[in-house]
Amino acid sequence: MHPFTITQVADPRSAITAHGADRAVAFIAGGTDLLGLIKDRAALPDHLLDINALPDMAAIDVRSDGSLRVGALARMSDLAAHPAARQRYPVVSESLLLAASGQLRNMASIGGNIMQRTRCAYFRDGDGLPCNKREPRSGCSALRGIHRTHAIFGWSESCIATHPSDLAVALAALDAAVHVRGLQGDREIPFSEFHRLPGDTPEKDDVLERGDLIVAIEIPARAEARNSHYLKVRDRQSYEFALVSTAAAVATDTGNIRSVRLAMGGVAHKPWRLRAAEEALRGLPLDDVASLRGAIAESFTDARPLTHNAFKVELAQRCVLRALQTAGARA
Amino acid sequence: MTINRREFIEGAALVAGSAAVTGPLALPVDPAGQPTTRVPMTALVNGQRRTIFVEPRTTLLDALREQLHLTGTKKGCDRGECGACTVHVNGRRVLSCMSLAVMQEGKRITTIEGLGREDKLHPLQAAFIEYDGFQCGFCTPGQIMSGVAMLQEARAGWPSAATADVAKPFAIADLSRREIRERMSGNLCRCACYPNIVAAVDAAAKEV
Numbered sequence: 001m002h003p004f005t006i007t008q009v010a011d012p013r014s015a016i017t018a019h020g021a022d023r024a025v026a027f028i029a030g031g032t033d034l035l036g037l038i039k040d041r042a043a044l045p046d047h048l049l050d051i052n053a054l055p056d057m058a059a060i061d062v063r064s065d066g067s068l069r070v071g072a073l074a075r076m077s078d079l080a081a082h083p084a085a086r087q088r089y090p091v092v093s094e095s096l097l098l099a100a101s102g103q104l105r106n107m108a109s110i111g112g113n114i115m116q117r118t119r120c121a122y123f124r125d126g127d128g129l130p131c132n133k134r135e136p137r138s139g140c141s142a143l144r145g146i147h148r149t150h151a152i153f154g155w156s157e158s159c160i161a162t163h164p165s166d167l168a169v170a171l172a173a174l175d176a177a178v179h180v181r182g183l184q185g186d187r188e189i190p191f192s193e194f195h196r197l198p199g200d201t202p203e204k205d206d207v208l209e210r211g212d213l214i215v216a217i218e219i220p221a222r223a224e225a226r227n228s229h230y231l232k233v234r235d236r237q238s239y240e241f242a243l244v245s246t247a248a249a250v251a252t253d254t255g256n257i258r259s260v261r262l263a264m265g266g267v268a269h270k271p272w273r274l275r276a277a278e279e280a281l282r283g284l285p286l287d288d289v290a291s292l293r294g295a296i297a298e299s300f301t302d303a304r305p306l307t308h309n310a311f312k313v314e315l316a317q318r319c320v321l322r323a324l325q326t327a328g329a330r331a
Numbered sequence: 332m333t334i335n336r337r338e339f340i341e342g343a344a345l346v347a348g349s350a351a352v353t354g355p356l357a358l359p360v361d362p363a364g365q366p367t368t369r370v371p372m373t374a375l376v377n378g379q380r381r382t383i384f385v386e387p388r389t390t391l392l393d394a395l396r397e398q399l400h401l402t403g404t405k406k407g408c409d410r411g412e413c414g415a416c417t418v419h420v421n422g423r424r425v426l427s428c429m430s431l432a433v434m435q436e437g438k439r440i441t442t443i444e445g446l447g448r449e450d451k452l453h454p455l456q457a458a459f460i461e462y463d464g465f466q467c468g469f470c471t472p473g474q475i476m477s478g479v480a481m482l483q484e485a486r487a488g489w490p491s492a493a494t495a496d497v498a499k500p501f502a503i504a505d506l507s508r509r510e511i512r513e514r515m516s517g518n519l520c521r522c523a524c525y526p527n528i529v530a531a532v533d534a535a536a537k538e539v
Binding site: 001002003004005006028031032035036038039048050052077080081086087090093094097098100101102103104106107237238239 | 388490494
């Protein structure tokens with residue numbers, strides 16, 4: 001394994017300064033993604049900053065305005081089992097429980113979860129094949145290789161990878177906010193702006209800069225959140241990444257959709273919000289399946305499937321329909 | 332005098348290591364006698380306070396096996412994909428292959444060696460024997476460590492992806508075989524002994 005040194009940091013300021021000053025420095029919390037990347041030589045940090053002892057970053061609190069503030073160091077299992085997440089944001093709890101395994105959920109932090117890097121095998125395996133995410137301007141092996149699990153939306157000639165986090169899909173649907181502390185002070189990043197599309201710079205997954213530390217994620221109170229559901233479709237029933245997944249949250253009025261929030265995983269370089277479908281679904285009766293199908297299709301007119309993943313276009317729409325129906329049945 | 336395979340391997344390792352390190356607190360040197368970048372780490376391992384010197388990149392799994400000679404914890408994939416290396420850290424099940432040893436300072440670590448005694452097995456160990464929950468045995472320590480902590484999680488009311496409604500409280504009586512399969516999915520068994528593993532966990536869940 002690539003050699004590195006490690007120190008435990010006790011205050012956020014010194015962590016941010018050290019991270020901002022040196023590109024070879026990486027934060028480590030749960031380490032479940034970073035250590036895998038280092039073992040696969042997809043990350044080669046010279047120094048790790050153990051941020052687990054930073055104060056006030058592991059709590060999960062319900063705020064007076066009804067929102068849920070999740071410290072970046074809270075573990076996946078902490079949030080999944082938290083009564084507020086389970087009762088008021090079931091899509092959040094379900095997305096976590098459908099991810100990884102019991103052991104990994106006990107280790108992985110919430111901040112690290114949304115920072116996970118793609119599971120594209122050409123990025124991970126590192127057997128000398130080109131990957132623009134791993135080595136900028138080296139080429140994309142997946143584009144003309146095996147890309148059954150890759151993107152159908154928003155990809156570029158540089159990169160067709162998908163984002164692996166399930167939680168991020170739920171947070172995108174609920175318009176959560178990422179609270180970041182950096183060299184220039186504190187700021188709040190809307191979730192839909194946190195991750196990037198690949199464009200010409202697929203090596204950058206998100207909008208964070210050197211020195212940026214995720215402090216917390218804030219999930220606002222939403223009318224739709226209580227009637228929400230996460231549906232994940234994959235090659236095996238458990239302990240597997242998504243082929244496609246849907247986070248659905250819906251508010252109803254006597255059986256009709258008043259407002260709905262939809263986001264998908266496994267289809268793009270970032271959690272993919274289905275805004276056209278959300279608009280078209282408004283006012284439709286939840287039991288009018290043909291109309292629901294038509295409205296969902298509004299978000300798939302710009303789908304661009306590749307040779308091996310065309311099946312995702314139909315699978316994704318069926319996944320959305322089922323997730324919407326399940327969420328609606330909770331209303 | 333009889334000597335088993337494990338004692339022979341451990342003895343050979345000690346002979347090989349004794350040239351470089353003369354005692355537990357000797358100045359750490361590499362095989363060429365040069366000072367190393369190793370740092371001390373002290374943890375409570377199976378109830379005993381243990382101090383070892385580790386390279387920062389040493390995983391908890393390698394430290395347990397190679398330095399503390401606790402070889403019950405197995406290295407399967409070394410990538411967080413199989414669960415064979417499952418141990419408990421501060422009471423929670425984790426993957427030791429994806430944990431750095433240096434980050435375990437002050438933690439309470441339990442391995443399969445610390446779970447029961449030869450004359451008094453943990454109830455889940457006894458259940459694995461009774462229900463024939465293994466064939467080759469390589470995944471078994473991880474399965475058992477995972478199962479013990481999983482039952483504690485279920486008793487604490489944690490839901491799973493097999494729970495129909497996460498908004499409702501979860502009780503241990505709700506721990507169906509479907510729930511057990513989902514909650515144990517992080518432990519792979521190449522012999523596919525799953526039906527008997529699930530039966531053993533189910534039996535242990537119903538005890539006490």
